[in-house]
Amino acid sequence: xxxxxxxxxxxxxxxxxxxxxxxxxxxxxxxxxxxxxxxxxxxxxxxxxxxxxxxxxxxxxxxxxxxxxxxxxxxxxxxxxxxxxxxxxxxxxxxxxxxxxxxxxxxxxxxxxxxxxxxxxxxxxxxxxxxxxxxxxxxxxxxxxxxxxxxxxxxxxxxxxxxxxxxxxxxxxxxxxxxxxxxxxxxxxxxxxxxxxxxxxxxxxxxxx
Amino acid sequence: xxxxxxxxxxxxxxxxxxxxxxxxxxxxxxxxxxxxxxxxxxxxxxxxxxxxxxxxxxxxxxxxxxxxxxxxxxxxxxxxxxxxxxxxxxxxxxxxxxxxxxxxxxxxxxxxxxxxxxxxxxxxxxxxxxxxxxxxxxxxxxxxxxxxxxxxxxxxxxxxxxxxxxxxxxxxxxxxxxxxxxxxxxxxxxxxxxxxxxxxxxxxxxxxx
Amino acid sequence: xxxxxxxxxxxxxxxxxxxxxxxxxxxxxxxxxxxxxxxxxxxxxxxxxxxxxxxxxxxxxxxxxxxxxxxxxxxxxxxxxxxxxxxxxxxxxxxxxxxxxxxxxxxxxxxxxxxxxxxxxxxxxxxxxxxxxxxxxxxxxxxxxxxxxxxxxxxxxxxxxxxxxxxxxxxxxxxxxxxxxxxxxxxxxxxxxxxxxxxxxxxxxxxxx
Amino acid sequence: xxxxxxxxxxxxxxxxxxxxxxxxxxxxxxxxxxxxxxxxxxxxxxxxxxxxxxxxxxxxxxxxxxxxxxxxxxxxxxxxxxxxxxxxxxxxxxxxxxxxxxxxxxxxxxxxxxxxxxxxxxxxxxxxxxxxxxxxxxxxxxxxxxxxxxxxxxxxxxxxxxxxxxxxxxxxxxxxxxxxxxxxxxxxxxxxxxxxxxxxxxxxxxxxx
DNA sequence: TATGAATGAGGTTTCATTCAT
DNA sequence: TATGAATGAAACCTCATTCAT
Numbered sequence: 001x002x003x004x005x006x007x008x009x010x011x012x013x014x015x016x017x018x019x020x021x022x023x024x025x026x027x028x029x030x031x032x033x034x035x036x037x038x039x040x041x042x043x044x045x046x047x048x049x050x051x052x053x054x055x056x057x058x059x060x061x062x063x064x065x066x067x068x069x070x071x072x073x074x075x076x077x078x079x080x081x082x083x084x085x086x087x088x089x090x091x092x093x094x095x096x097x098x099x100x101x102x103x104x105x106x107x108x109x110x111x112x113x114x115x116x117x118x119x120x121x122x123x124x125x126x127x128x129x130x131x132x133x134x135x136x137x138x139x140x141x142x143x144x145x146x147x148x149x150x151x152x153x154x155x156x157x158x159x160x161x162x163x164x165x166x167x168x169x170x171x172x173x174x175x176x177x178x179x180x181x182x183x184x185x186x187x188x189x190x191x192x193x194x195x196x197x198x199x200x201x202x203x204x205x206x207x208x209x
Numbered sequence: 210x211x212x213x214x215x216x217x218x219x220x221x222x223x224x225x226x227x228x229x230x231x232x233x234x235x236x237x238x239x240x241x242x243x244x245x246x247x248x249x250x251x252x253x254x255x256x257x258x259x260x261x262x263x264x265x266x267x268x269x270x271x272x273x274x275x276x277x278x279x280x281x282x283x284x285x286x287x288x289x290x291x292x293x294x295x296x297x298x299x300x301x302x303x304x305x306x307x308x309x310x311x312x313x314x315x316x317x318x319x320x321x322x323x324x325x326x327x328x329x330x331x332x333x334x335x336x337x338x339x340x341x342x343x344x345x346x347x348x349x350x351x352x353x354x355x356x357x358x359x360x361x362x363x364x365x366x367x368x369x370x371x372x373x374x375x376x377x378x379x380x381x382x383x384x385x386x387x388x389x390x391x392x393x394x395x396x397x398x399x400x401x402x403x404x405x406x407x408x409x410x411x412x413x414x415x416x417x418x
Numbered sequence: 419x420x421x422x423x424x425x426x427x428x429x430x431x432x433x434x435x436x437x438x439x440x441x442x443x444x445x446x447x448x449x450x451x452x453x454x455x456x457x458x459x460x461x462x463x464x465x466x467x468x469x470x471x472x473x474x475x476x477x478x479x480x481x482x483x484x485x486x487x488x489x490x491x492x493x494x495x496x497x498x499x500x501x502x503x504x505x506x507x508x509x510x511x512x513x514x515x516x517x518x519x520x521x522x523x524x525x526x527x528x529x530x531x532x533x534x535x536x537x538x539x540x541x542x543x544x545x546x547x548x549x550x551x552x553x554x555x556x557x558x559x560x561x562x563x564x565x566x567x568x569x570x571x572x573x574x575x576x577x578x579x580x581x582x583x584x585x586x587x588x589x590x591x592x593x594x595x596x597x598x599x600x601x602x603x604x605x606x607x608x609x610x611x612x613x614x615x616x617x618x619x620x621x622x623x624x625x626x627x
Numbered sequence: 628x629x630x631x632x633x634x635x636x637x638x639x640x641x642x643x644x645x646x647x648x649x650x651x652x653x654x655x656x657x658x659x660x661x662x663x664x665x666x667x668x669x670x671x672x673x674x675x676x677x678x679x680x681x682x683x684x685x686x687x688x689x690x691x692x693x694x695x696x697x698x699x700x701x702x703x704x705x706x707x708x709x710x711x712x713x714x715x716x717x718x719x720x721x722x723x724x725x726x727x728x729x730x731x732x733x734x735x736x737x738x739x740x741x742x743x744x745x746x747x748x749x750x751x752x753x754x755x756x757x758x759x760x761x762x763x764x765x766x767x768x769x770x771x772x773x774x775x776x777x778x779x780x781x782x783x784x785x786x787x788x789x790x791x792x793x794x795x796x797x798x799x800x801x802x803x804x805x806x807x808x809x810x811x812x813x814x815x816x817x818x819x820x821x822x823x824x825x826x827x828x829x830x831x832x833x834x835x836x
Numbered sequence: 837t838a839t840g841a842a843t844g845a846g847g848t849t850t851c852a853t854t855c856a857t
Numbered sequence: 858t859a860t861g862a863a864t865g866a867a868a869c870c871t872c873a874t875t876c877a878t
Contacts, residue, residue, distance in 0.1 A: 032241030033327065036873060046839045048875075057873065112385060118242060120392055135393060158406060162399075165387055166379075166407045173382020176321060178374060183329060184344060190371075197367060198375045205414030223862090245848060255864050260849065432858095450659030451745065454852060464860045466854075475852065530803060536660060538810055553811060576824060580817075583805055584797075584825045591800020594739060596792060601747060602762060608789075615785060616793045623832030641841090663869065673843045678870065 015053050015063075018043050022064050027106040031061055031113045058122060065114050066130050068107055072100060073138035080141045086149035087203055090167065093142060094199040097171045098192050105191070108175050142167055146206075155206045163206065170198045224262050227252050231273050236315035240270055240322045267328070271336050274323050277316055278340060281309060282347035289350045295358035296412055299376065302351065303408040306380045307401050314400070317384050351376055355415075364415045372415065379407050433471050433481075436461050440482050445524040449479055449531045476540060483532050484548050486525055490518060491556035498559045504567035505621055508585070511560060512617040515589045516610050523609070526593045560585055564624075573624045581624065588616045642680050645670050649691050654733035658688055658740045685746070689754050692741050695734055696758060699727060700765035707768045713776035714830055717794065720769060721826040724798045725819050732818070735802050769794055773833075782833045790833065797825050 021043035025034045036057055040047045054060040079092040100107055113119060114131065123131075142164035149155035155163070174195045182189055230252035234243045245266055249256045263269040288301040309316055322328060323340060332340075351373040358364035364372075383404045391398055439461035443452045454475055458465045472478040497510040518525055531537060532549065541549075560582035567573035573581070592613045600607060648670035652661045663684055667674040681687040706719040727734055740746060741758060750758075769791040776782035782790070801822045809816055 030241075032239075035871085040840095047873085048840060049838055051874070052837070112389065114389075118238065132393060135390075139390075156410075158410075162403055162406050163410075165390070165403050166383070166410060169382030169386040169403070169407065170375075170378065171382065172386045173378030173380065174375070176385065177378040177381045180321060180323075181344075181348075181374070184341065194371055194374050194378070197371050198378065201365075201367075201372075201375060201411055201414035203414070205410035205412070219862095244846085246846095256848085257850075257865065258863055261862070266848065447745075448659075450657075453850085458861095465852085466861060467859055469853070470858070530807065532807075536656060550811060553808075557808075574828075576828075580821055580824050581828075583808070583821050584801070584828060587797065587800030587804040587821070587825060588793075589800065590804045591796030591798065592793070594803065595796040595799045598739060598741075599762075599766075599792070602759060612789055612792050612796070615789050616796065619783075619785075619790075619793060619832035620828055621832070623828035623830070637841095662867085664867095674869085675844065675871075676842055679841070684869070 011053075018045065018050055018053055018060065019064050019067060022060050023104065023107075023110075026061060026064065026110050027104050030109070031057075058119065059124075059127075061110075061113065062119075062123060062127050062131075065111055066127065066134065068100075068111060069131060069134040069138070072096070073134045073141070075099070076138045076141045080144055086145055086152065086154060087207075089145045089148075090203055090206075091199065093145075093167060094195060097175075098195060101175055101191055101195075105175075105179065105189075108172060112172075139164055139168065149206065154208060156208055166202065167199075170202060171195065174198055220262075227254070227259055227262055227269070228273050228276065231269050232313060232316075232319070235270060235273065235319055235322075236313055239318070240266075267331060268336075270319075270322065271328075271332060274320055275336065275339050275343065277309075277320060278343040278347070281305070282343040282350075284308070285347045285350045289353055295354055295361065295363060296416075298354045298357075299412055299415075300408065302354075302376065303404060306384075307404060310384055310400055310404075314384075314388060314398075317381060348373060348377065358415065363417065365417055375411065376408075379411060380404070383407055429471075436463065436468055436471055436478070437482050437485060440478050441522065441525075441528075444479060444482065444528055445522055448527070449475075476537070477542075477545075479528075479531065480537075480541060480545050480549075483529055484545065484552065486518075486529060487549060487552040487556070490514070491552045491559070493517070494556045494559045498562055504563055504570065504572060505625075507563045507566075508621055508624075509617065511563075511585060512613060515593075516613060519593055519609055519613075523593075523597065523607075526590060530590075557582055557586065567624065572626065574626055584620065585617075588620060589613065592616055638680075645672070645677055645680055645687070646691050646694065649687050650731060650734075650737070653688060653691065653737055653740075654731055657736070658684075685749060686754075688737075688740065689746075689750060689758075692738055693754065693757050693761065695727075695738060696761040696765070699723070700761040700768075702726070703765045703768045707771055713772055713779065713781060714834075716772045716775075717830055717833075718826060720772075720794065721798075721822060724802075725822060728802055728818055728822075732802070732806060732816075735799060766791055766795065776833065781835065783835055793829065794826075797829060798822070801825055 018039070022034075022039050025039045025042055028034075029038070036047050036050060039060070040050055043050070050060065054063065075096045076093060079089050079096065082089065082092070084092070120128070139161075143160045146155060146160040146163045146167075150157060150160060175191055178189075178191045178194050181187065182191075227248070231243075231248050234248045234251055237243075238247075245256050245259060248269070249259055252259070259269065263272060284305045285302060288298050288305065291298065291301070293301075329337070352369050355364060355369040355372045355376075359366060359369060384400055387400045387403050390396065391400075436457070440452075440457050443457045443460055446452075447456075454465050454468060457478070458468055461468070468478065472481065493514045494511060497507050497514070500507065500510070502510070538546070557579075561578045564573060564578040564581045564585075568575060568578060593609055596607075596609045596612050599605065600609075645666070649661075649666050652666045652669055655661075656665070663674050663677060666687070667677055670677070677687065681690060702723045703720060706716050706723065709716065709719070711719075747755070770787050773782060773787040773790045773794075777784060777787060802818055805816075805818045805821050808814065809818075
């Protein structure tokens with residue numbers, strides 16, 4: 001390994017540390033409330049150093065989001081090729097969502113920051129392209145599985161893209177809604193069980209007769 | 210109409226103008242990014258004037274959220290007593306959600322700001338109580354309808370609170386997710402059709418056999 | 419009494435009500451912290467009305483201060499002509515100070531606001547002249563009494579102006595200092611007894627041998 | 628000197644510069660009228676920088692006041708142990724006061740800001756404790772000297788705490804009163820001579836027969 | 837490359853003052 | 858004369874970003 005490679009690797013490692021710190025802080029505080037200083041502290045670096053690796057707070061957040069999106073897309077895609085029934089595949093999607101939630105319960109809220117008009121407008125083309133790519137891959141995988149179900153005559157004959165959206169929405173909705181109720185009523189976390197039930201009902205609803 | 214009544218009415222009207230301006234701005238920019246100056250500009254008032262009607266930016270936002278919550282709870286409750294089948298009632302819930310979305314597509318995101326830990330912590334008891342009351346009423350109405358379905362033997366025998374959560378989640382999820390996709394892909398708005406399909410599938414999933 | 423006089427009298431009465439309200443509020447909060455709105459509320463008038471009687475917050479405060487100063491000067495002067503010994507006259511001065519303090523314990527702090535460079539600079543010539551006049555009269559009365567004591571051979575032969583300053587200072591000092599201690603240590607009010615003792619000691623110090 | 632020490636020293640130096648600037652501005656304008664921007668300008672720093680060293684305007688002012696109080700307490704205490712007569716000790720107290728006044732003629736007014744109810748209420752316990760400690764030390768030192776005089780049979784048999792209060796009051800009173808006269812009459816500064824005379828008279832008044 | 841002190845623009849909020857009624 | 862809603866300047870404070878070391 002040459003000097004250049006080693007340096008490159010060092011740089012990647014440092015970037016990773018910063019992104020990990022950023023995830024923790026953004027997760028707890030949200031984009032606007034989190035400060036660069038807090039993230040730097042968490043990363044055991046100085047604020048100035050963060051700017052050697054990321055052009056701005058916005059870019060740091062976007063990098064983090066893209067990473068999450070990429071991970072999600074990868075996990076979803078892994079399910080598609082498995083030798084199990086379509087129903088089981090959709091259950092696996094549910095498991096992926098639960099896994100994401102258990103890893104970091106605020107990950108989704110972070111992702112939604114991306115969608116704010118202002119944020120997207122200021123995004124570089126490169127980042128925008130990456131987001132689109134990963135989004136399409138994750139979503140496409142689900143569409144494929146649903147199409148498979150329709151082709152097998154197991155699922156109702158609706159537009160598969162819409163059906164995939166419903167699965168995604170279920171994920172987003174349960175996480176946000178149940179989380180919100182939890183805070184308001186100080187109840188324990190029942191995202192997992194609600195998501196399981198939701199998917200069960202949706203699968204039942206998707207099936208013919 | 211006496212002078213006092215006229216003044217009172219003037220005051221209410223002004224408060225309404227401010228809340229309407231606030232809805233527009235908070236809707237587009239989110240709580241943190243929106244500025245009092247922008248809201249004042251939108252309301253064609255000076256920043257100082259806003260503080261004659263609302264103690265703080267936070268209180269203005271909370272007032273707005275409570276209003277939305279109250280409206281939602283009212284509309285949902287209207288459905289419960291109607292002389293139609295449970296299935297139709299749930300379809301009506303869907304219509305209420307669509308109506309809300311069409312009135313202001315970012316209304317829900319506004320509501321989610323309430324849930325942030327920091328926000329809830331700083332809320333006055335009075336506001337907190339109102340939020341809880343309206344939340345419980347809206348949610349309770351849905352639970353009642355689902356219970357009705359279970360009692361009639363029409364719906365599967367799951368915990369009705371969880372089932373109501375799934376309906377709410379569906380609303381939240383579709384709005385957020387599909388909206389997010391729309392922004393990213395510049396597609397036209399298909400929240401309405403997706404929400405319709407989602408409810409159709411969930412109703413089917415809820416029904417016995 | 420003509421219409422003009424009646425109007426004039428009305429106006430004076432209103433001015434008095436405002437000044438009385440101002441004394442109460444300035445006394446409790448100090449010049450900067452007190453607000454026009456509070457004073458208006460106390461006077462049972464609207465903020466706008468205050469500006470019909472006083473050009474500015476500053477002028478209202480100055481008017482109040484001048485009134486106090488005038489009252490003080492009058493009371494002090496009443497003592498001078500009385501048919502009692504110089505010692506007794508100085509004791510009477512002390513009583514006047516105590517009376518002022520008991521009427522309003524923060525009166526003096528109010529007076530000191532006048533002295534701030536910024537305030538004096540912005541004062542109209544008319545007001546400045548009034549302040550000077552009353553100050554000189556009050557102070558002159560004390561100087562006269564002390565001079566009387568010196569002439570009688572009862573008091574030490576120091577510059578009488580300086581000796582009068584010491585009496586005034588004693589008043590100012592005890593009020594401010596003891597008041598300050600009271601707040602810090604939550605002790606009861608012993609301004610009165612301290613002032614009495616202070617004057618007793620100073621009188622003793624003033625006397626020959 | 629290591630890097631850490633040098634940095635620490637730099638930091639202390641900067642804090643000092645800010646406090647010095649603050650003294651100048653607070654001195655001229657008073658707490659409320661002085662602005663952070665002015666202080667920053669005086670310190671040749673940006674407003675934001677001040678907040679790296681002091682949490683708030685209030686804390687900056689309190690720090691300044693405590694410093695003054697500490698210095699005063701130290702100087703007063705140095706006098707107590709000296710091998711001179713009680714009379715001479717009290718004269719030395721006077722010299723300390725004069726020295727303070729000559730260093731910054733508005734120092735005392737600054738200290739009085741501390742006493743305002745609002746200020747004391749918002750003070751952190753740590754600061755409050757420091758203020759109390761220094762106050763008690765300074766005052767206690769004077770009480771000790773007076774007690775010494777009483778024990779020697781040189782001073783009249785009054786409550787020594789009250790007598791110490793009179794000395795302090797004399798200081799406060801002369802500085803405020805004479806300073807106020809100076810501003811009003813544009814006379815030259817005679818605080819020093821008046822204070823000297825005042826102490827002379829009080830000492831005479833304190834002595835037995 | 838790494839630091840972290842310094843910056844300064846921009847946010848929320850207050851309040852003396854004005855002015856249409 | 859009296860009102861009080863509206864104004865808007867100016868205050869305090871935060872924090873993303875820069876730059877000398």
